[in-house]
Amino acid sequence: MAELKSKSDRRFQLFWNTAFIIISIVALIPIFRVISMSLSSKDAILGGKVFLYPIQFTTEAYVRAFKSGSFLSAFVYSVFLMLGSTAVCIVMTIAAAYPLSKKNLKGGTIIMTMFVLTMYLDPGIIPKYLNVKDFKLIDTVWALIIPEALSAYNMIIMCTAFKGLDSSLYEAAKIDGCNEIQTLFKVALPLVYPTLATLALFYAVGRWNRLSDVLYYVNSSRLYTVQMILKQLIESVAISQQEGVASQLVADNIKSASIVISMTPMLIAYPFIQKYFTKGIMLGAVKG
Numbered sequence: 001m002a003e004l005k006s007k008s009d010r011r012f013q014l015f016w017n018t019a020f021i022i023i024s025i026v027a028l029i030p031i032f033r034v035i036s037m038s039l040s041s042k043d044a045i046l047g048g049k050v051f052l053y054p055i056q057f058t059t060e061a062y063v064r065a066f067k068s069g070s071f072l073s074a075f076v077y078s079v080f081l082m083l084g085s086t087a088v089c090i091v092m093t094i095a096a097a098y099p100l101s102k103k104n105l106k107g108g109t110i111i112m113t114m115f116v117l118t119m120y121l122d123p124g125i126i127p128k129y130l131n132v133k134d135f136k137l138i139d140t141v142w143a144l145i146i147p148e149a150l151s152a153y154n155m156i157i158m159c160t161a162f163k164g165l166d167s168s169l170y171e172a173a174k175i176d177g178c179n180e181i182q183t184l185f186k187v188a189l190p191l192v193y194p195t196l197a198t199l200a201l202f203y204a205v206g207r208w209n210r211l212s213d214v215l216y217y218v219n220s221s222r223l224y225t226v227q228m229i230l231k232q233l234i235e236s237v238a239i240s241q242q243e244g245v246a247s248q249l250v251a252d253n254i255k256s257a258s259i260v261i262s263m264t265p266m267l268i269a270y271p272f273i274q275k276y277f278t279k280g281i282m283l284g285a286v287k288g
Contacts, residue, residue: 100112154202
């Protein structure tokens with residue numbers, strides 16, 4: 001009986017392992033195709049020959065991107081913007097979530113309700129633009145940080161993680177003479193570190209990929225993010241084609257190279273944070 005059960009378990013495991021391998025391969029196909037198109041020649045792309053590996057290998061799309069005088073500075077600027085924005089967002093999230101996790105906070109339910117309402121009642125881009133303009137943030141780096149400094153969804157996850165901590169820990173810290181700030185840094189934050197790392201990843205990815213706020217709030221090229229520079233590169237190639245200017249690139253070259261360049265920082269950061277991802281979400285999950 002044990003042998004039959006063992007065989008059944010092995011078949012079950014083999015089935016699901018095979019299924020996950022197939023799903024992973026299917027998920028990787030678009031990524032390989034994008035990389036292949038970024039490294040293929042114009043003729044190969046226009047001829048529809050490119051699929052999973054480069055045809056007539058060329059790195060011209062990357063050379064053009066990195067030779068752009070503004071690209072490298074925009075890339076470095078975007079990295080620092082992402083780090084700074086993530087730090088501000090994490091501080092704001094903790095500052096909102098920790099007090100709201102306390103059961104004895106007066107008006108806590110009303111404040112939480114107001115946060116939740118922002119997830120359903122989006123005023124739209126025009127009121128947002130007018131607010132940014134009234135605060136004189138147009139064409140400043142703060143226009144790319146302050147409007148998105150707090151996500152209500154992420155704040156609720158962090159708040160739930162704080163609520164999940166044993167209340168006896170807070171009581172012990174209070175007996176030891178810790179005030180709320182000391183309790184936060186010495187007791188609460190170390191115990192919700194996986195959630196903190198997960199939310200930091202969410203904020204970092206959101207800032208790195210965001211382009212709309214640069215289009216709306218920024219006029220000066222010195223504040224353009226790498227996403228904006230890549231958008232301009234794609235448009236310049238498309239315009240060159242429309243005007244009949246000879247080029248060894250097509251828009252698909254630049255688009256694919258842009259995608260590869262854009263996802264590289266996240267691919268580098270993700271392996272270091274991935275181990276906290278599932279645990280972080282579960283710590284911040286709504287308890288039944």
